[in-house]
Amino acid sequence: MIKMIALDLDNTLLNSDKKISAANEAELKKLHQQGLEIVLCTGRPINAIWHYIEQLGLDGDNDYTITFNGGLVVCNNDKKSIFKRGMTRTSFQPLYDYAKQHGYPLDILDFSQVYPITDLKPSDYREMLKGNIKFVPTAFNDLPDESYSKGIMVADPAVLDHAVANMPAEVVNRYHMMRSQDRILEFLPLNVDKAYGLGALLSHFGWDFSNLMAFGDAQNDAGMLEKAQVGVAMSNATPEIKKIANDETVSNDEDVVAVFLQKYFK
Structure with a gap:
């Protein structure tokens, strides 16, 4: 029923x-x-x-x-x-390293706000989300030591296709990776x-x-x-x-x- x-x-x-x-x-x-x-x-x-x-x-x-x-x-x-269920800041290190190496943007979310990572390419996530949530631009190494819900990459669909196709196993095996929209790739805790x-x-x-x-x-x-x-x-x-x-x-x-x-x- x-x-x-x-x-x-x-x-x-x-x-x-x-x-x-x-x-x-x-x-x-x-x-x-x-x-x-x-x-x-x-x-x-x-x-x-x-x-x-x-x-x-x-x-x-x-x-x-x-x-x-x-x-x-x-x-x-x-x-x-x-x-x-969340992740630690250090859990995002492989994803941050991959984004930095290839020039991708990255936003990391705790359970109440968004941290656009300022030492990477600027992200369009704020413009896409248009929601009632606080954005706190922060360098990766300055992120607070707390629980985080997920990471997000926002880019053109072809860019994300390329990012997924070339993503190293260290990144793929660490997160539950999903495409929530054509221009949004999300990285959640496994499972x-x-x-x-x-x-x-x-x-x-x-x-x-x-x-x-x-x-x-x-x-x-x-x-x-x-x-x-x-x-x-x-x-x-x-x-x-x-x-x-x-x-x-x-x-x-x-x-x-x-x-x-x-x-x-x-």
Whole structure:
């Protein structure tokens, strides 16, 4: 029985204008009022998507969000975490060395802010994110000794393709590397993805993946679509994601969530 619905944001729940349509909003609110858990799953921190949480009314004591692509599970009401997994500053040394050698930008995120690494090529991540999160430009060796959620490279798709193709094993084997968008390459702790965070949240409720429905479109959604009882790919999803999902629906500009949910729960 489906008890939880997990939703990627960009190019899934959000349309091309980065908005939740009225039809999607109404359907999710209806199911939430009927007792289903509605969980937004994102690579961003919760404050960067708070307006979507408010729009959907997901601010109760039992409402949660998967943030940092599974590295942090947060209770929406009090912003306290029920699950967290990060990395040390020294964990990023091989990635920093590779970026410096090849002239790539790098942003490193803790669980509340972004550190654009100033002794590397300038990054466009701030302009791409456009979210409510603090940016603290910092040289790599001056990063505080604390827990970090992930590293991010932002570049043209062809540049990232080249970076991935030529990445040394020391880097590849140290992180869970994923392409969340064409211009964004993310480096998370090994084995951490949205499914990892959802597994922790499902256990919190005493449930498992047989109780999960998930919607997504890109590489960083692969784990949750594969493990969910119902994994739904958008028609605008990548070919790889469509192969992983066990169902497919319309595009993110066609009230995708409402269309599928109305049909499924009919």
